[in-house]
Amino acid sequence: MEQPQSYPVIAVDGGGSRCRLALCDKDAKWQVEVGATNVSSNFDTAIAEITTGLNKLSKAVGRDSDTLRNVPTYMGLAGVTGAPMAERVAAALPLTSLKIEEDRAAALIGALGANDGHLIHCGTGSFFGCQIGANIRFAGGWGPVLGDPGSAHWIGKQLLVRSLEAEDGLRQATTLSDATLQRMEGAAGLIAWAATAGQKEIAALAPLVTRVADYDALAKEILQDAASQLAKMLTAFGWTDASPLCLTGGIGATYARYLPPEMQTALIKPLGSPLDGAIALAQTFAQGLGHAGKG
Numbered sequence: 001m002e003q004p005q006s007y008p009v010i011a012v013d014g015g016g017s018r019c020r021l022a023l024c025d026k027d028a029k030w031q032v033e034v035g036a037t038n039v040s041s042n043f044d045t046a047i048a049e050i051t052t053g054l055n056k057l058s059k060a061v062g063r064d065s066d067t068l069r070n071v072p073t074y075m076g077l078a079g080v081t082g083a084p085m086a087e088r089v090a091a092a093l094p095l096t097s098l099k100i101e102e103d104r105a106a107a108l109i110g111a112l113g114a115n116d117g118h119l120i121h122c123g124t125g126s127f128f129g130c131q132i133g134a135n136i137r138f139a140g141g142w143g144p145v146l147g148d149p150g151s152a153h154w155i156g157k158q159l160l161v162r163s164l165e166a167e168d169g170l171r172q173a174t175t176l177s178d179a180t181l182q183r184m185e186g187a188a189g190l191i192a193w194a195a196t197a198g199q200k201e202i203a204a205l206a207p208l209v210t211r212v213a214d215y216d217a218l219a220k221e222i223l224q225d226a227a228s229q230l231a232k233m234l235t236a237f238g239w240t241d242a243s244p245l246c247l248t249g250g251i252g253a254t255y256a257r258y259l260p261p262e263m264q265t266a267l268i269k270p271l272g273s274p275l276d277g278a279i280a281l282a283q284t285f286a287q288g289l290g291h292a293g294k295g
Contacts, residue, residue, distance in 0.1 A: 110277025
């Protein structure tokens, strides 16, 4: 996804597992990465990670961190549930020209640019997006307790739940369920681990499923169930076979072969990443300010 660089800008794509920051100035781009920045799950940790990222970025650029204070900055952050949270985040950061939104817009713009289409984003969490002309809509993204079907967290949780069902004799055990129970030192160990595991830790189990889906019945079942749920929700969201469809996020592309044929036919490659989308939105923000954003 090409980015017209009219102004120096800082862009931040902050998710539930990692946060990427970039400073773009003319044709130059510097990028760094830090840990999870979901401001609703753990506000203090998220702010600390963003601050660390800004410091790393200033070192990468070769400027003192104070010189970046006035650079127009756009942040798309997981856990920004509305204006009060955005204001709280802004107040905790040493930036004077800052726009903060939830992370869905950056993912949508990164994938589609200015084109019409739909999006299924499945990373640590999940959501749906749609862009038709100037009309942008979203659904989902409500977190692991109330939503996030098909997310890495959802897959990890289903692996634990269905492994326990196999232990109870409620379903056929597979190599994956046996390995999961062994990994957790039995059902009691699994329950104890899950009681204290956070969203990121449970999401980290998802690759155990995706890696063996070609030959393990449980893994294939979990991914097929996720894709069926995502397809049903996407249709309810208004998708038709006339609309291009992007799969994004760390686990999104995994579902391509499990979706209904009409959705597989509509699939297109994303133009860019959520960070690319954040850079484009940072440029729009800077242009609206009407200044060159000098550091």
